[in-house]
Amino acid sequence: MMQYWTTLASVMGVYAFCQTLMHTVFPPEIRFIFLKIFHRLFNWCSVYCYFDITEIDGVNTNELYNAVQLYLSSSASIIGNRLTLTRGLNSSNITFGLSNNDQIVDNFNGVNVVWEHVVTQRQSQTFAWRPLPEEKRAFILRVKKRYKEVVLGKYLDYVMEKANELRRKNQDRLLYTNSRGGSLDSRGHPWESVPFKHPSTFETLAMDDEKKSEIMEDLLDFAKGGCFYQRTGRAWKRGYLLYGPPGTGKSSMIAAMANFLGYDIYDLELTEVHTNSELRKLLMKTSSKSIIVIEDIDCSINLTNRKKSGGVGGSGSGVGSSYDCSPPGAGAVNGGGEEGGNTITLSGLLNFTDGLWSCCGSERIFVFTTNHIEKLDPALLRSGRMDMHVYMSYCSFPSLKILLKNYLGYDECDMKKEMLEQFEEVVGKAEMTPADVSEVLIKNRRDKEKALRELLEVLKMKAEKLKCRKKGDDEDVEQEKRALGSPKGIIRGNSDADGVQKGGNDEEKQEEHDVENGIVDDDDGNDNAVATTSK
Template sequence: MFVVNLLLILFSIICSIFLVRWFLHRIALIYAVRKCVEWAADRFHVHQHFKVPELNDSTQQQNLFYRRVSLYLSSLPSLEDSDFTNLFTGKKPNDIVLSVDENQAIQDVFLGARVSWLNQVDRDRGNQIVRRSFVLRIKKKDKRRILKPYLQHIHAVSDDIEQRGAELKIHNHCDGRWKSVPFNHPANYDALVLDPDLKAKIRHDLETFLKSKQYYHKLGRVWKRSYLLYGPSGTGKSSFIAATANLLNYDVYYVNLSQVADEADLNSLLLQTTSKSLIVVEDLDRYVSERSNARITSSGLLNFMDGLMNSQDERIFIFTMNNKDGIGIDPALLRPGRIDMHIHFPMCDFVSFKNLANNYLGVKDHKLFPQVEEIFQSGARMSAAEISELMLVNRSSPSRALKSVISALQSNSKSGGKVATRLSDSSASSPAPPSVTEEGGGAAWKETMPKEFRKLYGLLRLKSSKRPGSLDADEVSLCIGYARKGRFGRDREALCEAERLLNDMGHYNSNCKADMLNVLVAIKVKVKSDS
C-alpha cells in the first residue's frame, strides 16, 4: 500500500511539471502568433512616418517637442514589452525610470488605432552620435482621425509629468554639445550671506521677471534678464547661482569660454539651450585678461550677450567676475541693457557673520559677539567661505568656533596686535590659540601640544628668517590648498609637512584633531603676514 501511494505522488508531481511546461509553451506560442498577426496586418496597410529630431538641422536649435515625446514614451506601460529597455534611477533613490534603447521600437494605442515609435540614433564611423530622433509610424487611414488629437495628448501627458516630477539639471558642454546630470544643490535664498535689503531686492526682481512676458514683448524686447556678480573668491557667488536656479526651477547651463572652439561653436551652444534656463559664464574678467590666447573676439562675446542669436525667451544670464574694474575690461561688456543688474559680493562683515553663526552654529546671540563686532569695525576682513569653514570644523562647540573666528580675524586685521584679546577659557574644551598681543603665549601653548604639534611649530620657526609671531587660527582648507599650489615659496615645505601631519592624526580624539587644524591654519596665517 505504501508503494502504491508513493507511485501516485510521483505521478502527480510529473503531471504537474508537464502541465506547467505546456502552459508556459502555450503563452510563448500565443505571443509569437500575436506578433506574426500584427506583422502580417501591417503588410496590408500603407503607413506614414513623422520624424521628431532632437535638433533643427539648419539652426542646431533644440527641438522642445523631442523632450516631450521622450517623457511621454517613458510613461507608456508597453515600454516594458520592448526587446531592449534602459533602467535608470529616478529622482528618489527607490524610483526606477524606464527608457527605450536606441534603434528600438515601442507600441502605443490611441482611440483604437495602433501606432509605433522608433528611437532612431545615427552614429558616425567613430561611433559618435551625430543625430537623434523619434520616428512616429501611423497607418495612413488613421492619420486624419487621430494625428492632431494624439499630438495634443502627448503635450498634455508630458506637461503633467514635468509638473509632478520635474528634476533640475546642470549642463556642461563637450565637442559642441550639451551633456547634463541631475542638479541637486540644496542652496536657498534664506541661507545666502547677503545684505537682507539687497537679497529682498534681487528676489523681487526675479519674481517680477517671471510675470513679465507680455510686458517685455509689448516693449519689443526679448524676455530675458542678465546679472553680473562680482567680488573676491569665497563670497557666495556660486551659492547665489544655485539658490537662484532652485528658486526659479530653472536648469543651469555652464559655459566655459576657454573650452569653446570659436564664435560659431559658442552661438551653436546658445541656440541649443532651452527655455527656463540659467546660462552661467564664470570668471569673465580672467578670460578677458587672457585675450591674447582667446578664440573669441570682443565682438563675438558682445553678440553672445545680447546679439541677434540671443533672442530666445525665458532665459537668465549670470556672469561672474572677481573685479569688474580690472585692467582690460571693456566698458561695453558691462553697459546697461547688456547687464541689467550689478551685484557686489563683499568680504564678510558683522551682519553677514551673524547670519553665518545662525546657519552653522544655531546661535543668534553670544557673549563673544561684541568682540567680533569690534574686530570687524577695526578693519578685519575675511570671506564668508573662510569663516564658514571654521564654524563647520568646530560646529560641536559654538564658543570654540567663535574663538577660532576671532583669532583668524585678529591676524587679518589692519590693526594687528592693537586689538585686545578677551577670550574666556571657561567655555573651551581645549586651549585656545594665544592672542597676537600676548608675550610668550606661543611658548606656553607649545607646552600643551602633542609631539607632532611641537615638531610642526619648530619647523615653521626654522623655515622663516623673520621673527616668528604667535599662532592664530584660520580655515584649514586654504592652508592645504596653498600648500599644494606652492603659493608661499620657501615655506612650502612647512605647509607640506603640515598636510602630512594632518593625515597622521587618526589616533587622536576629535578635540585634539580640532587643535591640530588650528595649528595648520596658523602656518598659512603667519606666512601670509610675513610675505
C-alpha cells in the first residue's frame, strides 16, 4: 500500500513539474500536444478507469446522476462525516448525500468502487434554451480496469434499481383520481393526484391470519416475479376481486396492499369515463408499480351476465349514465348513449384489464371491489382477469382479537379467559362487520373494560336477533311447505304473484348464502368455489 502511494506521489510530482516547465518554456500548441500524450500515457499505465456522470447531459438532466445521488444516500448516512441533507416535495424522509469533493467506497460483489462528488464552477454561460446552474456537478466513479465489465454490465443497473426502490420508499404514495371526467390538466394528464396517507396495513387489518399471509405472499411473489412473467410470456399484472358485505375492510385492504408494496393507487371512477377509448387513455397514463382500483364495480357499470344483458337491464345500477353491455366479441359501440352520451362497454372494461393495452406498462395490480359478486359477469371473474377472489367476511374471532389489539391495546393474555370464551362463542353468530365492531371500541376507547362489556352485549344482542330472524324464516318456509304439500312446491308452484316474489327471495337468500360460502353460479349453472382462491 505504502509503495502504491509513493509511486502515485512521484507520478503526480513529475506531472506537476512537467506542467510548470512547459508553461514557462513551450508555446501553447506544443504544451497541448505534450499534455495529451502525457494523459494517454498516464491512463495507459494506471490500473484504474474512470466514469464521469455529470448532472446535466447537454441540456437535459442526467437520470443516472440523480440515481447515484439517491443510491449513495443510503450508505453515506452511515459512513460520511460531512453530509448534505435534503427533503423532497411529498417526501416523508430526509435524504443524506455526499458533500462536495468527498469520496465514498462501495463494494459490489466483492469489487471495490470509489465514488467522488466533484463540483466546479461553470466557466461561462453559453447560450442555452434553459439557464444552466452556475456549478458543474458530477460523480466520478473509479474502478480497477479489470472490473470495468462488471461495472458497466451489472453495477450501474443495480444502482438504478436501488435508487428507484429508495425513491419509492422515501416518497409518500400517491392517490390518483379521474374525477375531473375526461378533461386533461396543463401537462395533458387525465389523472389528479394527492399524497396517499392511509394508515391501513396488513398488521392492522382484521382478518384470518392464514388468509392474510396467503395474500401477502401472493403480492410479494407478484412484485418479485418480473423474470417469471417474462419467461412465461405473461403480462406482468395481477387481478384481485375483493367482495363481501359493506364495512368488512375491502377499501382498507387496498390501502394495506399499497402500503405493503409501496405502490401508488389509481382510483378509477368509471362513471366519469365516457367511452372505451377514454378508458384506454386513462390506462396508458398510469405508471408501473401501481394498483388500479375500481370500487363497487357492480354499481359503477351494468355488468350483469352478458347473455342476459341485451334486454334485461340487469341490476340497473348504472349511476347516472347509460351503459352498453355488448359482449366482447361485438366490439365497442359508441353510439352516443341515451342519457349524457356514456357508452363504456363491458367489452371495453375487459380489454382494459387484459387486452393488449393492459400491457403498456408493467407491474400493475387491478383490484375490483363489490358487495354483490353474483351481479358480475363471469367473464370479468375468470382467471387472468381476476386471479384471486378474496371474500371479506363478517368479524370472526381471530379478526376480533386483532381489533381488540388495535383499539384497546389488548393481547389475548390481557383478558380474562371466561370473557374471551364468551367472545369466541358469540362473535361468529352475531354477523357483525369489523366496521361495526370498531365503532363500539372507538366509542369506548377511554374505558377499556366498558368497551369490552359493551361489545359483548352488542354481539350477544345481535346474535340473538339473528337467531330469532332465522327461526322465523324457517317457520315461514315450513308453513308454506306444509300448505303446498310438497317440498318443491315453492319453486314449481309459484305462478301467483306472491309465490314468484317469495321464490325470488329464496333465490336471493341462496345466492347470498352461496356468496358467503364462496360459491358463484356461472353462466352454465356450474357452481364455482371462489373464496380466497388463487386461480
